[in-house]
Amino acid sequence: MTTTANRPQTEEMVIVHTLFRTHLAALPDLVTAVPDGDRSRAADLAGWLSELLTGLHHHHVGEDELMWPVLASRAPQDRALVLRMEEQHSRIADLVAGCHREGAAFAASGRRTDGGTLAATLSDLNDSLAEHLSDEERHVLPIVREVMSVDEWRALADRGNASIPxxxxxxxxxxxxxxxxxxxxxxxxxxxxxxxxxxxxxxxxxxxxxxxxxxxxxxxxx
Known part of the structure; x- marks a missing residue:
């Protein structure tokens, strides 16, 4: 990630968020449109879902390891906000795990019933993610620009980039x-x-x- 005037360029995180928002939001309808028993199409969508979920996992682990501790230390007045972000991460992680399991089952069977189960969990994930990303952009990124250094922000970006094959x-x-x-x-x-x-x-x-x-x-x- 780059910086402006010796401050982190947080707009790049918004770009990443938009990718997750857009493509995870599209998946419930794509999944439910798969013809019953079409394992090839189900596998294509489940593979793409797995890539998105893996990227989201690494994005959040990077924040857990490299962002929340810095904010908690340097902006103690916002500790409640950091705790809320961590709690949201935990809830999202549970939904991600469910999507991985249900995506694998859908890829193996191609059945409409398995697709419906996956689509429902994806909808729950999208609701939780929408809340979290909005909170992060509105409330967290302004604090990041004030308390994190250029090198710390770059390290967070580098960790995310390294997770992509x-x-x-x-x-x-x-x-x-x-x-x-x-x-x-x-x-x-x-x-x-x-x-x-x-x-x-x-x-x-x-x-x-x-x-x-x-x-x-x-x-x-x-």
Missing amino acids: KERRLVFLGFMLHTATPEQRDLLMTQLPLPARVVWRLVGRRDFARAYRQIYGAGPQW
Whole structure:
């Protein structure tokens, strides 16, 4: 993550949040639309869900390890807020575990009943996640900009980036760019070294479009 005027550039976290919001919110309808017994389609959606949930897990573990302790120490007046964030993480983690189990069952069977069970848990996850991400953006990120250092914020970003398999990083970049605002896209692209920008244009954009089409049945509209 980058910084502005020696402060963390927290807008990059908002971009990541938008990716989770957008694609997890789309999954209940995608799952319930799978024809009964279509294990191939169920496996595609369950695989994408697993990637999103794994990314969300690492995103939250990074905050647990590298953000909440700093905020609790340096902004003791906001300790109740930090505790609320940690409690939300715990509730979300339980729902994530349920989605992993139900996603695996749905991939194995392709049954509409298993898809309905998964969709219901996903809806609960989306409700809890919407509350948490909104609280974090409205209340936590302003504190981060005041009390966390540039290096601490960068370490949090580096941890998240390292959790993405190398062969999927350009694809996930595409998903972030696609759900970002034009200003956020400019911000993301300015952080990439020139070779990475070239690879994105030559290879990454195409790979992202293929991955998007596999999930949504049509190419991304920019």
